[in-house]
């Protein structure tokens with residue numbers, strides 16, 4: 001890509017070409033082939049916006065004939081959106097990412113969420129006692145777990 005600091009990662013789906021677009025470590029949008037559309041319409045679609053962090057109303061999307069054309073449109077939309085974002089926007093997304101990764105790790109390790117215990121406490125897979133309001137523990141002890 002150009003000088004927008006965006007990077008792309010290919011998704012694992014082999015039936016459909018999908019690029020996840022990242023700004024740093026934040027997944028800000030997607031560019032991919034549109035599944036099941038007729039041959040005579042735009043074959044590529046793009047979507048810009050992430051949640052949580054940006055409001056669904058601020059998201060933008062479109063379609064184009066080719067990947068480079070879709071990428072150009074995406075970059076233009078990004079250059080409009082990016083100046084409106086602050087570190088808080090990205091942080092909201094990172095926290096959600098880490099929260100979900102942590103929760104899956106808890107389940108995967110056979111641990112219980114504090115809400116599942118009548119005491120309201122549980123033991124994290126790292127060994128620490130965690131209360132129902134366990135966000136502080138996740139965001140300090142397990143920051144970046146979902147990266």
Ligand SMILES: [Zn+2]
Nearest residue numbers: 124126128141
């Ligand atoms: Zn822990």
